[in-house]
Amino acid sequence: MVTxxxxxxxxxxxxxxxxxxxxxxxxxxxxxxxVDIRPAAQRAAEGEIPGALIIERNVLEWRLDPTGGxxxxxATGHDLEVILVCSEGYASSLAAASLRDLGLHRATDLDGxxxxxxxxxxxxxxxx
Numbered sequence: 001m002v003t004x005x006x007x008x009x010x011x012x013x014x015x016x017x018x019x020x021x022x023x024x025x026x027x028x029x030x031x032x033x034x035v036d037i038r039p040a041a042q043r044a045a046e047g048e049i050p051g052a053l054i055i056e057r058n059v060l061e062w063r064l065d066p067t068g069g070x071x072x073x074x075a076t077g078h079d080l081e082v083i084l085v086c087s088e089g090y091a092s093s094l095a096a097a098s099l100r101d102l103g104l105h106r107a108t109d110l111d112g113x114x115x116x117x118x119x120x121x122x123x124x125x126x127x128x
Contacts, residue, residue: 009090012097018111021120024083028052032081033074035060037095038114042087043127046114050123052085060084060095065102078103089113 019027028034028051036049037057048054053074055063062070066077074080082104086092092109099107110117118124 009093012093016096016100016108018089018093018108019083020111021117021122024085024110024117025120025122027081027083032083034083034085034110035064036085036114037092038086046087046127047118047124048127049085049114049117050125057086057091057095061098061102064099064104064107066104079106080104082107084109085117086113088115 024032024034034049034052036043036052036054037060038046039056043054053072055072059070062068063072064075064080064082065071066075066080068075082096082099084092084096084099084107086095086109089110089112092113096107096109112119
């Protein structure tokens with residue numbers, strides 16, 4: 001059977017709480033790892049979230065797998081609260097599902113992405 005992107009997206013979001021901008025802002029303040037997976041050109045055009053860790057999508061699993069040899073220091077264990085951010089909240093849903101497959105059971109993504117964050121009037125800065 002052929003799977004469509006809509007099917008894949010629905011499966012990646014099934015049963016997963018996706019915080020909105022305000023909730024993600026509070027979670028970041030309380031220690032959640034907010035990870036921006038957008039490419040550099042998109043961050044430069046749209047802006048960035050202060051304090052978000054930048055890990056582009058193509059290396060995400062390698063950097064956040066707590067058992068991997070290419071992990072970052074923040075990848076402290078499978079219980080890590082991770083909220084992924086893309087532009088509008090689609091690619092980040094797929095990426096969060098991939099992290100959950102690696103055992104990061106608290107991985108989710110920002111509903112509405114960076115666009116929703118900015119529209120909520122939350123802090124942003126010029127992208128670099």
